[in-house]
Amino acid sequence: xxxxxEGSFGLRRLLGLRAVFTVVFLLASAxxxxxxxxxxxxxFDITDxxxxxxxxxxxxxxxxxxxxxxxxxxxxxxxxxxGTFGCGTVFKITPSGALTTIYSxxxxxxxxxxxxxxxxxxxxxxxxxxxxxxxxxxxSADGTVFRITxxxxxxxxxxxxxxxxxxxxxxLIQGMDGNGYGATVNGGANGYGTVFRISPKGxxxxxxxxxxxxxxxxxxxxxxxxxxxxxxxxxxxxxxGGTFRCPPNGCGxxxxxxxxxxxxxxxxxxxxxxxxxxxxxVQANDGNFYGTAMSGVAFSLTPTGKYAVLxxxxxxxxxxxxxxxxxxxDGNFYGTTVEGGNSGWGTIYELxxxxxxxxxxxxxxxxxxxxGSQPYAGLLQATNGTFYGTTxxxxxxxxxxxxxxxTVYSLGMNLTxxxxxxxxxxxxxxxxxxxxxxxxxxxxxxxxxTPAKFVVHSSTYLTATVPQGATTGLVTxxxxxxxxxxxxxxxxxx
Numbered sequence: 001x002x003x004x005x006e007g008s009f010g011l012r013r014l015l016g017l018r019a020v021f022t023v024v025f026l027l028a029s030a031x032x033x034x035x036x037x038x039x040x041x042x043x044f045d046i047t048d049x050x051x052x053x054x055x056x057x058x059x060x061x062x063x064x065x066x067x068x069x070x071x072x073x074x075x076x077x078x079x080x081x082x083g084t085f086g087c088g089t090v091f092k093i094t095p096s097g098a099l100t101t102i103y104s105x106x107x108x109x110x111x112x113x114x115x116x117x118x119x120x121x122x123x124x125x126x127x128x129x130x131x132x133x134x135x136x137x138x139x140s141a142d143g144t145v146f147r148i149t150x151x152x153x154x155x156x157x158x159x160x161x162x163x164x165x166x167x168x169x170x171x172l173i174q175g176m177d178g179n180g181y182g183a184t185v186n187g188g189a190n191g192y193g194t195v196f197r198i199s200p201k202g203x204x205x206x207x208x209x210x211x212x213x214x215x216x217x218x219x220x221x222x223x224x225x226x227x228x229x230x231x232x233x234x235x236x237x238x239x240x241g242g243t244f245r246c247p248p249n250g251c252g253x254x255x256x257x258x259x260x261x262x263x264x265x266x267x268x269x270x271x272x273x274x275x276x277x278x279x280x281x282v283q284a285n286d287g288n289f290y291g292t293a294m295s296g297v298a299f300s301l302t303p304t305g306k307y308a309v310l311x312x313x314x315x316x317x318x319x320x321x322x323x324x325x326x327x328x329x330d331g332n333f334y335g336t337t338v339e340g341g342n343s344g345w346g347t348i349y350e351l352x353x354x355x356x357x358x359x360x361x362x363x364x365x366x367x368x369x370x371x372g373s374q375p376y377a378g379l380l381q382a383t384n385g386t387f388y389g390t391t392x393x394x395x396x397x398x399x400x401x402x403x404x405x406x407t408v409y410s411l412g413m414n415l416t417x418x419x420x421x422x423x424x425x426x427x428x429x430x431x432x433x434x435x436x437x438x439x440x441x442x443x444x445x446x447x448x449x450t451p452a453k454f455v456v457h458s459s460t461y462l463t464a465t466v467p468q469g470a471t472t473g474l475v476t477x478x479x480x481x482x483x484x485x486x487x488x489x490x491x492x493x494x
Contacts, residue, residue: 036360036361036411036412036413036414037410037411037412038361038371038409038410038411038412039097039409039410039411039412040370040371040372040407040408040409041093041096041097041099041388041407041408041409041410042093042097042099042407042408043370043394043395043396043404043405043406043407044069044072044395044405044406044407045072045395045405046071046072046085046086046405047072047073047074047101048072048073048089048091048099048101049069049071049072049073049086049088049089049091049101049405049406050069050070050071050072050073050085050086050405050406051069051070051071051072051392051393051405051406052067052068052069052070052376052377052390052391052392052406052408053068053069053070053118053119053376053377053392054118054119054120054169054170054223054278054279054323054376054377055067055068055117055118055119055120055121055131055171055377055390056120056171056324056326056377056378056379056380056389057093057120057377057380057388057389057390057408058120058121058122058123058129058380059123059380059382059383059420059435060092060123060127060129060150060435061123061127061150061433061435061457061458061460061461062150062458062460062461063095063383063435063437063458063459063460063461064092064093064094064095064150065092065093065094065095065380065382065388066090066091066092066093066102066121066123066129066150067090067091067093067120067121067377067390067408068088068089068090068091068117068118068119068120068121068131069088069089069091069117069406070088070116070117070118070134071085071086071087071088071116071405072085072086072088072089072405073086073087073088073089073101073104073105073106074086074101074104074107075087075104075105075106075107076106077106077111077115079106079110079111079115079135079136079140079141080105080106080111080115080116080135080136081115081116081134081135086104087104087105087106087111087115087116087136088104088105088106088115088116088117088133089101089102089103089104089105090102090103090117090121090129090131090148090152090154092150093408095382095384095386095410097408099408102148102150102151102152103148103152103154105117105133105136106136110140111135111136111137111140112136112137112138112156112159113136113144113146113154113156114132114133114135114136114137114143114144114146114156115133115134115135115136116133116134116135116136117131117132117133117134118132118133118134118168118169119131119132119168119169119170119171119172119225120171120377121148121171122171122172122173122174122180123422124147124174124422125174125178125422125423125433126200127149127150128147128148128149128150129147129148129149129150130145130146130147130148130157130172130174130180131145131146131148131171131172132144132145132146132168132169132171132172132182133146133168134167134168134169135167136159137156137158137159137160138159138161139159139160139161139162141166142159142160142161142162142165142166142167142187143159143160143166143167143168143184144156144157144158144159144160145157145158145168145172145180145182145198145202145204157198157202158198158202158204160184160187162187163187163188163189164187164188164194164196164204164206165183165184165186165187165188165193165194165196165206166184166185166186166187166188167184167185167186167187168182168183168184168185169183169185169223169224170182170183170222170223170224170225170226170236170280171225172198172225173225173226173227173228174423175197175228175234175259176228176232176423176425176493177259178200179197179198179199179200180197180198180199180200181195181196181197181198181207181226181228181234182195182196182198182225182226183195183196183222183224183225183226183236184196184222185221185222185223185239186221188206188209188210189206189209189212190209190210190211190212191211192209192210192211192216192220192221192240192241193209193210193211193220193221193222193238194206194207194208194209194210195207195208195222195226195234195236195257195261195263197259207257207259207260207261208257208261208263210222210238210241211241215245216240216241216242216249216250217241217242217243217265217268218241218253218255218263218265219237219238219240219241219242219250219252219253219255219265220238220239220240220241220249220250221238221239221240221241221249222236222237222238222239223237223239223278223279224236224237224239224277224278224279224280224281224324225280226280227280227281227282227283227289229256229283229289229303230283230287230425230491231303232259233256233257233258233259233303234256234257234258234259235254235255235256235257235266235280235281235283235289236254236255236257236280236281237252237253237254237255237277237278237279237280237281237291238252238253238255238277239252239276239277239278239294240252240276241253242265242268242269243268243270244268244269244270244271244275246269246271246275246276251268251269251270251271251274251275251276252269252275252276252277252293253265253266253267253268253269254266254267254269254277254281254289254291254301254305254307256303256305266301266304266305266307267301267305267307269293269295271295273297273299273307273309274293274295274296274297274299274309275293275294275295276293276294276295277291277292277293277294278293278294278323279291279292279323279324279325279378280324281301282324282325282326282327282333284327284331284333284353285327285331285488285489286353287302287303288300288301288302288303289301289302289303290310290325290327290333290353291324291325292322292323292324292325292335293322294321294322294323294338296312296313296314296320296321296322297309297310297311297312297313297322298310298311298313298322298325298333298335298351298355298357300353309355310351310353310354310355311351311355311356311357313337313340315340316340316341316342318337318340318341318347318349318357318359319336319337319338319339319340319341319346319347319349319359320337320338320339320340321337321338321339321340322335322336322337322338322349323335323336323337323338323375323376323377323378324377324378325351325378326378326379326380326381326387327487328350328381328387328413328415328487329381329385329415329416329418329487330415330416331353332350332351332352332353333350333351333352333353334348334349334350334351334360334379334381334387335348335349335351335378335379336348336349336375336376336377336378336379336389337349337375338374338375338376339374341359341362341363342362343362343363343364343365344365345362345363345364345365345366345373345374345393346362346363346373346374346375346391347359347360347361347362347363348360348361348375348379348387348389348411350413360411360413361411363375363391363394364394366393366394366395366403366404367402367403369394370394370395370396370404371394371407371409372390372391372393372394372395372404372406372407372409373391373392373393373394373403373404374391374392374393374394375389375390375391375392376390376391376392377389377390377392379411381415381487383417383418383419383420383435383436383437383460383484384417384437385412385413385414385415385416385417385418386410386411386412386413386415387410387411387412387413388408388409388410388411389408389409389410389411390406390407390408390409391406391407391409392406393405393406394406394407395407417436417437417482417484418436418484418485418486418487419434419435419436419475419477419484419485419486419487420434420435420436420486420487420488421433421434421435421475421486421488421490422434422435424488424489424490424491425490425491425492425493426466426490426491426492426493427466427492427493427494428466428467428468428470428492429465429466429468430465430466431463431464431465431466432447432463432464432465432466432475432490433461433463434461434462434463434464434475434477434486435460435461436460436461436462436477436484437459437460438459438479438481438482438484439456439458439459439460439461439462439477439479440456440459441479441480441481442454442456442462442477442478442479443478443479443480444476444477444478445462445464445475445476445477445478446475446476446478447464447466447467447470447471447473447475447490447492448470448471448472448473448474448475448490449473449476450467450469450470450471451467452464452465452466452467452470453465453467462477466492470492471492472489472490472491472492473489473490474486474489474490475490
């Protein structure tokens with residue numbers, strides 16, 4: 001039996017909550033002087049999902065946003081971690097807030113298709129989405145890796161059995177080699193989690209078993225997802241373990257890993273300057289990594305491991321228990337805190353690379369307001385420039401769910417629309433996939449100034465061939481009325 005660490009920071013208290021509601025609610029007043037607009041797009045109602053947890057939303061080729069809920073949906077089963085409150089869903093939401101449930105987990109006998117997806121999805125180069133479930137699969141309790149089309153056709157790619165890992169939470173990534181990479185919180189040879197590789201056909205290899213070193217100095221329980229850096233290595237965090245023994249199981253680590261599974265610990269959290277990093281890292285356009293620790297710090301890290309605290313969260317001013325960051329098109333970082341702020345129920349904030357923090361929005365007591373509480377998931381900045389996210393609690397109907405079943409919201413900051421790359425790297429002559437808007441009028445595409453051949457597939461999706469002579473830099477898409485730049489640097493390989 002694998003040791004579970006899901007009780008940390010009161011995570012279990014969310015698992016038994018229920019709600020029924022749907023609402024569109026506009027709130028723009030108490031957001032400060034700059035033109036920020038918060039909008040509650042939908043409220044989950046058990047049948048269409050409940051408790052969207054750690055998974056950030058992801059934008060699809062069609063311009064809609066896709067995500068998961070940990071509970072709710074059409075199916076109940078005692079094999080689900082949430083008992084009779086539903087086994088979780090995959091959903092689609094339009095930018096204007098029209099919600100469609102595209103899959104309800106535990107649709108197969110004994111939940112062999114998986115149950116309770118805690119993490120989010122990743123868009124693959126084939127147009128499908130890839131994700132994981134915390135429970136379910138052939139072995140009932142250990143979770144799965146799945147692929148799902150935008151229309152809702154799901155294929156279970158792998159069922160964990162404990163020995164090769166158990167209970168994945170962080171989102172998958174698609175690596176430069178075309179394989180998927182991810183981590184499991186539990187299981188593996190030592191019971192404290194793994195890093196794995198999965199092929200497009202579903203073949204899984206365990207790359208690393210945490211707690212392979214004495215006293216788990218190499219870390220344990222990686223909740224966050226991985227990031228593949230421009231140098232090709234995988235970077236990630238472990239919530240516990242490491243050299244410093246914060247109670248109950250260590251303060252956590254940051255690690256780098258080769259694709260063959262050789263791990264190097266880059267930083268040991270010591271409790272004083274951070275502890276318990278639940279979320280993964282983001283590599284910014286300056287080449288450095290940025291992240292947060294649930295103890296209340298935001299930090300930066302160079303690829304070689306130089307660590308610096310950027311901001312200390314202090315409760316009412318900026319929130320507490322920060323989770324993942326995303327770099328906006330303006331170069332600043334945006335994130336959420338699970339708790340704290342003026343109401344104590346979480347915040348949305350903006351953070352500069354030098355550590356200046358601005359609180360953008362305060363969530364509220366779910367029994368006192370309807371627009372959401374406790375945003376466990378990080379943010380998606382869509383190509384229209386607007387941020388989208390979810391709250392685990394909140395909503396308007398408190399009859400069937402005492403604290404609400406969660407919401408989807410948007411936050412407009414008047415930031416410039418841009419284009420997003422499905423993969424931020426490629427060789428000369430390969431096809432790059434580009435997401436955005438207004439593509440029916442595209443006149444040119446260039447890679448760091450070098451013109452490229454392109455094909456417009458829809459108003460929100462085009463492909464371009466990486467041209468001869470292209471160099472690493474931004475991708476630019478020009479229409480008859482606007483020029484869009486990519487939010488990430490495209491790396492020309494090798």
